[in-house]
Amino acid sequence: MKADPKGVLTGAHFIDGDHACCEGAIAAGCRFVAGYPITPSTEVVERIAERFPLIGGIFIQMEDEIASSIAIQGAVWGGKKAMTVTSGPGFSLMMEHIGYAAMTETPCVFVDVQRAGPSTGLPTQPAQGDMMQARWGSHGDYSIIALSPNSPQECFDLTIKAFNLAERYRVPVMFMMDECVGHMTERVIIPPADQINVFERDFYKGPKEEFLPYHTNGKLIPPMVKAGDGYNIHVTGLTHDERGYPNITVATQEKLIPRLINKIKMNADTIADYREDQVEGADIVVVTYGITSRTAIPAIEQARKEGLKVGHLRLIVVWPFPEKLIREIASEASAFVVPELNQGQIVYEVERCAAGKVPVELVPHVGGTVHNPKDIYNAIMKMKG
Template sequence: MANDRRAQLLSGNEACVRGALAAGVRFFAGYPITPSTEIAEGLAAALPKVGGTFIQMEDEIASMGAVIGASLAGVKAMTATSGPGFSLKQENIGFAAMAEVPCVIVDVQRYGPSTGLPTSPAQGDIMQARWGTHGDHPIIALMPASVRETFDLTVEAFNLAEELRTPVILLLDEIVGHMRERVELPPDESVHVVNRTKPVEDPETFQPYKPGPNLVPPMPAFGDGYHFHVTGLAHDESGFPTGRGQDADRLVRRLHAKIQNRKPPVARAEEWQLEDAEIVVVAAGSVARSARAAVREARVRGIKAGLLRPITAWPFPENEVREAARRAAAMIVPELNLGQIVREVERVSGGETKIVPLNRIDAELITPAEILERIQEVAAHVD
């Protein structure tokens, strides 16, 4: 599907579809849920045109299972959902982490808990993205703040999934998913696309979970003749369950290490006006847009404010936050929940700076004026 270079008006959900196609997605399984449905609709139309497959499954759980099956059969696979569906997918996301199956899960966050306010924005799934499935699993979650970045991070989600053989979550929120912006997308051929590494060994001696130099095992597809076994049970390098605690220990530590040790680091954040900032606003996703406007306005008023925007919710950009905390007099953490990112900021900053939450859960977005007001209040007290 050729992208033209002209600027076009796209929603975040539509940009996600375009990014997935540019990254080479060939399979989508999903279940209708607001506010993510446009992603399913877009791929239902687009995938057959590129020889891919779209299926609307009987439920969210089945969708996640089908995505894992398709990925094991060798194609790039994804699903898209929102809060309630994200909850239902969690067990199988854990399977993908344990069995090292690359896949992308889009969660367009909406107001919860439970059915909540289906068409209203929230950022309440940040911790669910991290800890939603049971056990000590690693996870990657990306949080775009614009339509163009949704395109870019969808591509990156697939690239990281393929490189590291891991599920990657794209955490949109209802605002980013539904807002429309004029964007210019890169032509497909200029998009950097990563594909999983295939094994070169003889199938007879192949060890399907023997890690390569980057701690990631090369991955054959079903039907390639490797006769390999895939299980959610703790397994050794042969892929078979052993029941031995030390094998489980080695496996789970490697699952974490392959993400933690990756160079360049998976964790990253955008730093804006941070060099001399005394008050740092830490905000992600749609809230970062208001935060940027507030920081700009604060600067106009002579307050040395800056923005630190986590691009990866997970791994959390610890180094960036720690460094900013060391230099800042205060950090303000606005988010559309009762305090999820702020817990990480508090943990990482280790008491180096004053931390001020700013939370909103009335289904409205946080405005630049609110953040500016908080910046001004804090500025009045730090000097």
């Protein structure tokens, strides 16, 4: 499917990442947004509030982030594509509903414009401290997808991708921006609507009397229906069977939970998205995501000038983590350097996949600003051996 041209502002724009995220959501077909003000994410919903009345969407500023994160799921079951937008403290409040979305297989997008924490922390300044929370923040076992843009252009492009992934896999997708990307203003090209691919929800088309809401027909993802179509669906956060009925048994749990995880795990190669720059044949590979991918570039270039073989692997999809890729690189390269605007989160994933074969050097940062490229350069030099 192609994007609905009604909402698409085709052309060149000079806008920040927050505004670009809003335009990406509109292009993706999102017509329901619930949110609560929080810096540095508010500009996303401010623009949504201005744009939606002109294109037939509906924005509601809810009473808190908890309400926002469940209102979008009501809207999805009402037939809309929906997202909510927040930052650190609000993201913490949404955790229970990420689990609800995972359990009920409600496709929706959670945008987290990360700021430095913990708690209120540095509200107006960047960090990447919510990366593990995005993956593991709700209780119990489940899986999600998380994307990490590094520019306003990617805030547009990848928001569309976030919706497409959410719909394809019936999963909550975390859109992990940060204050720097959110407030950075750059050129953003919005293509014509007929060049934007949009994944439409897979609605059930078989006979009504045979419909079972969580019957996957041997696949991993069941088709959906929406309220009001006469299917008398039941949706619950309790462990449920194919009818959607609560069934509090180990047998049902054993059938449901592995599928919720496998639908992402088994499709990890298809979901994977990353950019490699001279990774093949590199001695040292710098693994980055989000804004850190840009602060790493001067450091990498400087090291290359000095004759080092430095590769740059930028993760666009951070979750599911590209385990296979890191394992492969670990058997070729001699070291990893992982700069993060936190005290070490994704570095643990790199270490896990490197499995002791090669050293992994974290370049931590408390957040509040971006890395000084010098620190990343120093880490590269330290690893040259």
